[in-house]
Amino acid sequence: MNQETRFSIVVPVYNEEKTIGEFCAAARAGLKADCEILICYDFDEDSTLPALQELPADEKPEHMRLVRNDLGRGVRYAIEAGMRAAETPIVVVMMCDLSDEFSVVLELVSRAEQGAAVVCASRYMSGGGQVGGPWLKKTLSRMAGVSLYWLAGLPTHDATNSFKAYRSDYLKNVEIESQAGFSLGIELTVKAHFFGYRVEEVPTIWHDRSEGESRFRLFAWLPQYLRWYFWALIQRWFKPRLANRNGNS
Numbered sequence: 313m314n315q316e317t318r319f320s321i322v323v324p325v326y327n328e329e330k331t332i333g334e335f336c337a338a339a340r341a342g343l344k345a346d347c348e349i350l351i352c353y354d355f356d357e358d359s360t361l362p363a364l365q366e367l368p369a370d371e372k373p374e375h376m377r378l379v380r381n382d383l384g385r386g387v388r389y390a391i392e393a394g395m396r397a398a399e400t401p402i403v404v405v406m407m408c409d410l411s412d413e414f415s416v417v418l419e420l421v422s423r424a425e426q427g428a429a430v431v432c433a434s435r436y437m438s439g440g441g442q443v444g445g446p447w448l449k450k451t452l453s454r455m456a457g458v459s460l461y462w463l464a465g466l467p468t469h470d471a472t473n474s475f476k477a478y479r480s481d482y483l484k485n486v487e488i489e490s491q492a493g494f495s496l497g498i499e500l501t502v503k504a505h506f507f508g509y510r511v512e513e514v515p516t517i518w519h520d521r522s523e524g525e526s527r528f529r530l531f532a533w534l535p536q537y538l539r540w541y542f543w544a545l546i547q548r549w550f551k552p553r554l555a556n557r558n559g560n561s
């Protein structure tokens with residue numbers, strides 16, 4: 313990585329031997345920018361590692377680094393390990409299973425460079441979409457995203473998508489409290505908005521994986537999402553009133 317490297321892409325992986333080759337090909341074709349890609353894995357036996365090693369050098373993106381997540385098992389910690397290992401002003405979080413569009417990355421990055429702390433790739437705004445995936449997960453995620461927009465005043469329709477760009481200076485100022493799964497995406501988005509940072513969105517189309525299996529645990533992780541969903545509603549509707557009441561007394 314040279315000093316002017318523009319941004320980092322954090323990619324959590326768990327036994328992605330079937331998708332890592334295609335991910336590398338898509339990254340090479342779709343990302344004509346000076347960026348580093350951080351492949352964040354949890355344990356040395358992960359099947360992504362030998363698959364990556366077997367790929368010829370000219371089939372890998374130029375600046376790719378392996379990050380071993382030592383913060384704790386699971387995707388929540390793997391993503392944070394990647395964020396901490398990144399040395400550039402902007403961090404984009406993206407999945408390895410080709411669910412996220414490379415064509416949107418530069419727009420996310422340039423919005424963050426212009427000052428947005430969090431730029432959400434949004435499936436639920438005009439121009440966005442979602443192809444495949446379990447019905448219940450899709451429906452709950454859409455309901456959460458759209459209702460946070462209307463009821464909590466969040467400037468995005470899709471707080472729960474993990475595909476986002478973050479400013480590194482924002483990440484350094486905020487503590488991640490989520491304990492598992494992908495709920496750090498909604499947490500970092502609602503905290504940014506209610507702590508006074510700028511949040512923006514860009515339309516994207518999400519595709520469910522065609523290889524390998526999803527490790528998404530809807531019911532186990534739902535409480536983590538609900539925590540930040542209700543936190544946002546409380547910030548929007550109750551904190552101003554409490555502040556007024558205290559101010560008037």
Ligand SMILES: Nc1nc2c(ncn2[C@@H]2O[C@H](COP(=O)(O)OP(=O)(O)O)[C@@H](O)[C@H]2O)c(=O)[nH]1
Pocket residue numbers: 323324325326327328352353354381385386387390406407408409411521525526527528
């Ligand atoms: N490091 C790490 N990555 C994970 C873990 N679980 C999932 N991932 C990665 O997170 C991304 C999305 O995972 P996936 O199971 O497809 O979730 P879904 O897209 O929501 O169904 C993929 O790149 C996975 O390899 C985990 O426990 N640890």
Ligand SMILES: [Mg+2]
Pocket residue numbers: 407409411520521526
């Ligand atoms: Mg997936």
